[in-house]
Amino acid sequence: MNFLKTAGTVVKSTFTSSGLEKPEYEVVAKxxxxxxxxxxxxKWVSTKSKGMKLEDASRKSFFKLFDYIQGKNAKEQKIDMTAPVATLIEPGAGPNCESTFTMSFFVPPSNSTDTPEPTNPDLFLQTWPAQTFFVRQFGGFTSDEKWLEHAKSLGECLTGKEKFHEQFYYTAGYDSPFKLFGRTNEVWFLKKEEEQAKE
Structure with missing residues (x-):
């Protein structure tokens, strides 16, 4: 919660819980x-870090990305805040090993063809291909424990039913830290395409 409060102080006027552009998708099945x-x-702008806890990694990563959209880029151009803030989590090999966290902001379509290059060497641009995710949605404020709980629940739902990449997952947060009710959070597992599943 400390990170959420700190982040909220900075982004109150920019990151609201409605009216933000989001990646385009279609629901294949419920x-x-x-x-x-x-x-x-x-297209996304991203930064990677290692650590034991998502919240600790998020604190540093969020503000690097926020500075970028506020104009700290090669064109000194402001970019609208979008949703969700997505984080790829690649868990460490053991309980006492650091995980790798890649936090990303979605680049709005109006900036996707001529996206300003980051000036911070810790940031990089990514183009995500068209792909399919299995998504579990939940409300409330989040914590490392809640993200993991819902990722495990989603994994249990998928096991034996779907082909998916089990070695990593994504968290996706949609709301301003000020929004107290009706919050939207998601965990995503990437679907294995048929040709990948056969490998």
């Missing part, structure tokens, strides 16, 4: 406990 979504190709 199931008990999750839905399958196909996302169009999209």
């Amino acid at each position: 199931h008990d406990g999750y839905e399958e979504r196909h996302y169009a190709a999209s």
Whole structure:
């Protein structure tokens, strides 16, 4: 919660819980406990860090990305805040090993063809291909424990039913830290395409 409060102080006027551009997707199927979504190709600005806790990694990563959209880029151009803030989590090999966290802001379509290059060497631009995710949605404020709980629940729902990449998952947060009710959070597992599943 400390990180959320700190972040909220900075982004109150920019990051609201409604009216933000989001990646384009279509719902392929709805199931008990999750839905399958196909996302169009999209561009993101990202930064990678290592650590034991998502909240600690998020604190540093968020402000690097926020500075970028506020104009600390090669064109000194401001870019609209979008949603969600997505974080790829690659868990460490053991309980006492650091995980790798890649936090990303979605680049709005109006900036996707001529996206300003980051000036911070810790940031980089990514183009995500069209891909399919299995998504579990939940409300409330989050914590490392809650993210992990919902990722495990989603993994249990998928096991034996779907082909998915089990070695990593994504968290996705949609709301301003000021929004107290009706919050939207998601965990995503990437679907294995048929040709990948056969490898």
